[in-house]
Amino acid sequence: MYQDFFGINEAPFSIVPSARFLYLSERHREALTHMLSGLTDGGGFGLLTGEVGTGKTTVLRAMISRLPQQAQVAVILNPALSSHDLLATICDELGLSYRDEASFKQLTDIIYQHLIANHAAGRQTLLLVDEAQHLMPDVLEQLRLLTNLETDSRKLLKVVLIGQPELQQLLQQERLRQLAQRITSRYHLLPLTETEVSEYIHYRLNAVDCLYSVFNASIVSYIAKQTQGVPRLINLVCDKSMQLACQGGTHSVTKAMAVQACEDILSWQVPSVTSSRSSLAWLPWTIAAALCGVMATVTWQYWPQTPTSALSLTTVSSSPAVTPNTAPLKKAVVSTEIRLVTAINDSRNQRNAMQSLYKLWGFDTALNQATCATSARIALTCFSGSTTLTRLGLINRPVIVTLKDGQQQPFYAVVYAITSDRIELLLDKQRISVTPAWFEARWSGHFSLLWRPPLGDKTTIRFGQSGARVAWLNQQLNAFLGDDGPQVSYFNQTILDKLRRFQRAQDIAADGIAGPMTLMILDSALNLPGPTLQPEQA
Structure with a gap:
């Protein structure tokens, strides 16, 4: 490494959190003050959101270090849990004993008794949940129920949810309105x-x-622009820059070194399409989409008859609508077509599309890890199959599709949004809007996607089975059908009838088997967490 060369004992830009490098910008201090003040009021929930790498965990650690000594803190870093697992994890974090076979009620009673004991002893109990955008709605509802225990002036359990911006969208669901109303501090x-x-x-x-x-001022300015002010990316770029400076035998990073570092670190980064579709990070892609949405439907309709190499010039120059007064538009058309062809040529690697798909789910994945094997480590599952465009709308999750160009060569796109008259695709790092007719002329029907199966098990749920997944299925069917039936964990005739009613309502085979397609459509119908194919709102 370069420590000896620069005369230091530790790499200054490690991405491993360390109290030694705790830097609180004005925004971080404001967030910290806001969250700490929220913990002193009588409310039950606090909410801290931010894009990937902006320092949410830094604020979390700073918040923990500033809590009074009499406060007891439980921290959940892996929220991909069932409701029962959540209660067990809280008990573990609070140091509470329980039997392995303890029921929901028994775990809840243990936690309640501990909260009452802490309150009597003058201790505040806090629960901090990181990466909370991955929480299932039923788990969030369980958290709300835990905050029901209260005195005349305060809740006995305070919960702070930390996550990416889609957590805000998750909390806007109708079924979570009671929880959203209990959030007293947001940042x-x-x-x-x-x-x-x-x-x-x-x-x-x-x-x-x-x-x-x-790093001189001009280099810092360049790094700030390239990383868009995201601390994690700044660390990676600065660390790489110092490595290059060491290799070059200089103690000052040059512009060429900074450029190379940015290319090495940021070249695999997908545009920020995940967390907040209204964020400023999408502005360049929104502008491109506005232009592409107009031009792609006019120009690309005829692409199968036009060689790729001649597409941009032949189609435009032969257009009778081009007059001297439309020269600026002609240049825009040529530029757009070149960009479209370039985007297709840059979309030949399926892993690039898979990397974009992971990003939509809120996970940064290196290109060499953008495979289905990675999904198991983050509580997701890959699924591949063949379907229709209508059925994609029912699944309502981003998918990877294989398309064919005018030379019948495959390229890979992520379907990002679907409406009645347009389909938005992620091609390489650009978002392109095309018509359904254009899309279907190039698509064979094959797709791949990521989804979160119930309780982490992707196998089918059938008549005669029993257990937690059957209870989950019954609960979700009741919610969809408005049925107040009892909670059962055995797949009986009643559940079979409800499942077939749901399948008929969604125009899928009413076979009474909850396979992946049925479960994914049920997932969509109930607006469970995850990216959807809903277009951005203007």
Whole structure:
């Protein structure tokens, strides 16, 4: 490594959280103050959101360090849990004993008794949940129920949810309105400004007593623009830049080194399409989509008859609508077509599409890990099959599709949104809008997607089975059909009839078997967490 070269004992830009490098920008301090003040009022929930890498966990750690000594804190870092697992994990974090076969009620009673004991002893009990955007609605509802225990002036359990911006969308669901009403403090963490990026970089260099001026003002400005002020990306780029400087035998990073570092680190990054579809990070892609949406439907309709290499010039130059007064439009058309052809040629690698798909689910994945094997580690499952465009709308999850160009060569796109008259695709790093006719002329019907199976088990649920997955299926069918039937965990004739009613209502084979397609459509019908094919709102 480069520590000896720069005369330091530790790498200043490690992405591993360390109290030594705790830098709180004005935004981080504001978020910290906001969340801490929220913990002192009588409300039950606090909410902290932010894009990937903006420092939510940093604020979380700073918040824990500033809590009074008499506070007892339970931290959940892996929220991909069932409701029962959640209660058991809370007991573990609070140091509470319970039997392995303890029921919901028994676990809840144990937690309630502990909350009452803490309150009597003057101790505050806090539950901090990181990556909360991955919580299932029934788990969030269980959290709400835990906060029901209260005195005349305060809740005995305070819960802080930390997650990416889609957590806000999740909490807007009708079924979670009671929980949303209990959130008394909210804060959305934004990336660093250019001034804050400069302070951040020099703060970390000073923390390791680096005596060299490694990054001058122009280099810092360049890094700030390329990373868009995201601290995690700043760390990666600065660390790579210092490696290159060491290799080049200089203690100051040059512009060429910074450019190379940004290319090495950021070239695999997918545009921020995941968390908040209204975020500023989407602005360049929204502008491109507005242009592409107009031009793709006019130009690409005829692409099968036009060689790819001649597409941009032949179609435009032969258009009778081009007059001297439309020269700016002609240039825009040519530019757009070249961009479309380039996007297709850059979309030949299926892993690029899979990387985009993971990003839509809120996970940053290196290109060499953008495979189905990775899904199991983050409580997701890959599914591949053949279907129709109508059925894709019912599944309502982003999918990877294989399309064929004018030379019948395959390329890969992520279907990002579907309406009656347009389909939005992610091609490489660009979002393109096309017509359904254009899409179906190039698509064979095969698709692949990521989804979250109930309780982490992707196998089918059939008549005669019993257990937690049957109870989950019965609960979801009751919610969809408006049925107040009892909670049962045995797949009996009643559940079979309800399942067939649901399948007929969704125009899928009413075979009474809850296979992947039925479960995915049920998942969509109930608006369970995850990215959808709903277009952005203007």
